[in-house]
Amino acid sequence: MSQFPQSFWRESVNLESFPVLDHSIKADVGIVGGGIAGITAAYLLAKQNVKVALVDASQILNGTTGHTTAKITAQHELIYDELIQHFGIDKARMYYEAGEEAGKLIRKLTEEHSIDSDFSNEEAYLYTNSDDYISQLENEKKAYDKLNIPGKLTDQMPLDIPMKSALIMENQAQFHPLKYLSVLAQESIKNGAQIYENTTAIDVEYSKHPSIITGDGHRINCKYVISASHFPFYDRHSFYFSRMYPERSYVIALKSSNEFPGGMYINAESPARSIRTTKMNGEDLWLVGGENHKTGQGKSMIEHYHALHDFAKKQFSIDEFSYRWSAQDLTTMDKLPYIGPITKSEENIFVATGFRKWGMTNGTIAAKVISDLIIKKSSPYEDLFTPSRFHADPSLRKFIRINADTAKHMIKGKFDNTKKRVDELPPDEATITRIRGKRTGVYKDQDSKLHIVDTTCTHMGCEVEWNSGDRTWDCPCHGSRFSYTGDVIEGPAKKPLASREYKT
Ligand SMILES: Cc1cc2nc3c(=O)[nH]c(=O)nc-3n(C[C@H](O)[C@H](O)[C@H](O)COP(=O)(O)OP(=O)(O)OC[C@H]3O[C@@H](n4cnc5c(N)ncnc54)[C@H](O)[C@@H]3O)c2cc1C
Numbered sequence: 198m199s200q201f202p203q204s205f206w207r208e209s210v211n212l213e214s215f216p217v218l219d220h221s222i223k224a225d226v227g228i229v230g231g232g233i234a235g236i237t238a239a240y241l242l243a244k245q246n247v248k249v250a251l252v253d254a255s256q257i258l259n260g261t262t263g264h265t266t267a268k269i270t271a272q273h274e275l276i277y278d279e280l281i282q283h284f285g286i287d288k289a290r291m292y293y294e295a296g297e298e299a300g301k302l303i304r305k306l307t308e309e310h311s312i313d314s315d316f317s318n319e320e321a322y323l324y325t326n327s328d329d330y331i332s333q334l335e336n337e338k339k340a341y342d343k344l345n346i347p348g349k350l351t352d353q354m355p356l357d358i359p360m361k362s363a364l365i366m367e368n369q370a371q372f373h374p375l376k377y378l379s380v381l382a383q384e385s386i387k388n389g390a391q392i393y394e395n396t397t398a399i400d401v402e403y404s405k406h407p408s409i410i411t412g413d414g415h416r417i418n419c420k421y422v423i424s425a426s427h428f429p430f431y432d433r434h435s436f437y438f439s440r441m442y443p444e445r446s447y448v449i450a451l452k453s454s455n456e457f458p459g460g461m462y463i464n465a466e467s468p469a470r471s472i473r474t475t476k477m478n479g480e481d482l483w484l485v486g487g488e489n490h491k492t493g494q495g496k497s498m499i500e501h502y503h504a505l506h507d508f509a510k511k512q513f514s515i516d517e518f519s520y521r522w523s524a525q526d527l528t529t530m531d532k533l534p535y536i537g538p539i540t541k542s543e544e545n546i547f548v549a550t551g552f553r554k555w556g557m558t559n560g561t562i563a564a565k566v567i568s569d570l571i572i573k574k575s576s577p578y579e580d581l582f583t584p585s586r587f588h589a590d591p592s593l594r595k596f597i598r599i600n601a602d603t604a605k606h607m608i609k610g611k612f613d614n615t616k617k618r619v620d621e622l623p624p625d626e627a628t629i630t631r632i633r634g635k636r637t638g639v640y641k642d643q644d645s646k647l648h649i650v651d652t653t654c655t656h657m658g659c660e661v662e663w664n665s666g667d668r669t670w671d672c673p674c675h676g677s678r679f680s681y682t683g684d685v686i687e688g689p690a691k692k693p694l695a696s697r698e699y700k701t
Contacts (some may be wrong), residue, residue, distance in 0.1 A: 202667055204264045204522040205450050205475070205482060210375045212258060213383070218393035218415050224250035226571060227409045227417035228425055229398040231257030233378060233556055234549040235425030237564035240306075240381040243388035245572050250417050251390060252409070254397040257382060258375050260427055260687070261556065264524035266448060266471055266486050268461045269303055270369035271296025272321040272348075273555045275333055275465050276532065277340035283531065290344045291581050292533065299558035300370060302565060307377060310384060314377035315476050318370050322354050324363035325465045331362045333465060338364055355458035356472065358512050371461055371473055374557065399691055401431045407546055412691075421571050422546045424539065425563075428527060428676065428688045429548050435540050435584065438657065438689055441527040441551050443676025447501045447666070448486040450477075450520035453513045457481045470508060482519060485509045489554075492525050493673030498666035523666060525676055525687070526554045536563040536582035537570065547571075548584055619647070619699060627663040627681070636660055637697050638670055640681040650683040651695035661694070670694060 226242055228235045231253035239251045251257075271293050280289035307316050325334055334350065341348040341364070348366045382392060397412040401422055409417040424430055429437045446469065462472040469487035476482065485508065488501035502521050509515060529535055529551035536559075539546045547570065549563035562578065569576040580586075617628040619639050627640040629652060638652045638661065650670065652661045659674035669686060670679040678687040683694035 202522040203520050205477065205484075205520045206265070206267070206373060206375045207259065207263045208520070209373070209477065210379055212256065212375065212379055215253075215257070215392040215394040217413075218250075218252055218396040218411055218417070219413070221416040221418065222250055222391070224248045224391070224417055224419045226250075226421045226423060227252070227407075227419040228423045229409060229430050230260070230425035230427060231382070231392065231394075232260045232262035232425060232427060233374065233560035234552075234563045235423065236378045236381050236385070237561050238423055238425060238549070238568055239385040239390045239392070240388075241564055241568040242571065243385040243390040245568070246388070247571070249385065249390040250393070250419070251385075252393045252396040252398055252411065252417070254395070254426075254685075254688075256394050257392065258378055261524045261526055262374055262378065262560070264448070264522045265374055265557065266473060266484055267374040267475075267557055268319075268321065268369070268371050268463075268471075268473055269300050269557045270321045270366060270461065270555075271300065271346075271558060272323055272364075272366035272369060272463075273553065273558075274323060274463060275337050277344055277346065278333075278336045279532070281340050281343060286343060288581055289340070291578065293344055293346055295562045295578050295581070296555075296558040299561035299565070302561055303372070303377065303557070304370065306381065307372070310380050312377050312380045314372045314374075314380075316370060316372040316377075318368060319459060319461045319473070321366040321369040322356075322363045322460055322462045323366075323465055324354060324360045324462060326359045326361055327466045328361065330465045334362050334364050341366075354462065355460050356462055358462070358472075360464075369461065371475070373475060397691065398426070398430050401433075401546060403543070407543075420545060423567055424546065424548045424550070426688065427550065429539065429550055430688060430691075431539065431546065432689070433540060433543065437535070437548075437550070438675045441529050441535075443492040443525045443527050444489045444554070445492050445498075445501075445523055445525040445671075446486060446489045446554065447505055447523040448484055448521065449502060449505045449509065449518060451483050451485065451509055451513075451518050452477075452480065452516040453483050454516055455513050457483065468504065477519070483509075483513065491673065492676040492678070493662045493664070493671035498523075498664040498671075502666055525678075526556065527551050527676070528553045531586075534559045534563060534582055535584035536566050537579060537584055539584060541585050625668075627665070627668075629663070632697055632699060635697070637699075638663065638694075639699065640668065642681070647699055648681045648683075649697045649699050650679070650681075651697055653694075654690055655685075655692040655694060656688075656690035
């Protein structure tokens with residue numbers, strides 16, 4: 198296994214490369230972000246003869262979509278009982294239907310284009326081994342009954358792991374997301390879409406129509422903009438950074454001499470454990486994920502991988518650990534994604550975000566909703582997902598909690614004590630120190646070269662923390678991530694961390 202994280206999905210496909218956008222262009226729809234939301238939207242629009250241009254700051258399918266677990270399910274952990282409480286039966290049912298429709302769309306496109314994406318039908322198991330959660334699973338089952346969701350409770354699962362109860366959702370699925378999405382990208386291009394990589398969108402300018410402005414100063418002049426950049430690249434006055442929080446989670450991939458009995462598994466309690474298999478050279482590769490935590494917060498990040506290793510070693514007989522990777526996803530205040538016009542006054546700028554680690558279905562339905570809003574001017578899911586919604590319960594409480602937590606991290610970072618001395622730092626470790634009074638991050642690489650950055654996040658001035666699992670600087674406030682040299686890996690920040698000098 199490599200010293201740095203590697204995603205099996207990315208390692209097991211040959212992805213086409215695309216040019217940098219080096220001039221201004223025109224399109225009907227400009228899409229920012231080439232993950233599942235952006236690529237699916239490009240496909241659906243281009244198929245309807247809409248002229249699409251998609252830009253990605255890095256390579257397409259290298260964001261969260263390239264680092265997922267790729268279960269295609271409407272079983273989004275414990276959710277339906279809560280949705281009924283907060284939104285009522287009709288909206289809760291509609292959320293389920295959105296998930297099912299997304300699953301059906303993925304299945305249909307897979308068949309239509311004969312995509313060899315290791316797609317398989319599976320039962321989804323939400324299980325618990327904790328007495329405290331048994332009644333919650335029972336309540337969730339009652340919610341399934343109220344919403345006519347086919348499912349059943351059981352005290353036995355095909356996979357032999359400690360459990361007390363499980364709720365099954367039948368006829369769900371899993372796939373190799375990049376095998377599927379790379380075909381959708383190729384099909385979009387056949388239908389006239391243009392894709393550009395290493396092209397960062399930094400702003401939108403409005404006159405009669407919106408123009409996406411890139412970091413190199415080029416423009417995509419268009420009628421509609423879709424922000425599918427995971428964290429919205431354009432905020433204006435919509436304060437997305439205060440309405441969502443990022444959570445990281447981790448995946449390890451291993452080979453086991455146990456036979457995998459089928460099914461997709463996730464527990465209801467913490468720490469999260471999510472299990473499925475995929476095929477690697479005809480053999481089962483087991484994916485074990487979980488260990489969610491807010492980005493940049495909590496224990497040393499490498500310990501999350503260790504915890505997954507320990508769990509896997511205890512439960513299964515392991516021949517080899519093959520890969521490890523991690524990524525983050527965004528959760529909104531009321532747990533429903535934001536899909537639709539970015540603000541009430543900018544109706545031709547759309548956003549698709551807040552998928553709460555269920556973006557295979559939520560990202561797919563986002564693409565469908567937005568392409569319907571552009572082409573047909575309406576979608577049955579418009580009101581459910583509109584980003585302009587604000588429900589006092591639970592939104593208000595969560596809004597206060599998220600922002601209090603952010604404020605705490607803004608203040609805490611500023612007064613943090615320094616840690617290890619730079620001259621005592623072993624290779625491949627980092628420390629936070631003060632240079633001329635300024636909080637400074639120092640990473641010593643394998644060749645003992647120091648990489649020194651100002652730890653103040655360039656988004657809103659919080660202090661970044663070291664991620665020992667991925668060798669990145671992560672912001673605990675809004676989830677921006679920077680490489681050890683300070684380059685932006687993930688927004689909302691758009692500018693790199695300032696570099697600093699260290700003199701012995
Ligand atoms: C560990 C883990 C496991 C998961 N497992 C599952 C699962 O089993 N099932 C499920 O349904 N969901 C799962 N999810 C969630 C799912 O993977 C995500 O919700 C989904 O991939 C997000 O897709 P996206 O298109 O919104 O974002 P991304 O895939 O992150 O794509 C966004 C793209 O935008 C680009 N970008 C960002 N800023 C800019 C800019 N300014 N200019 C240009 N480009 C920009 C990025 O480079 C990136 O390529 C999981 C998530 C995690 C973290």
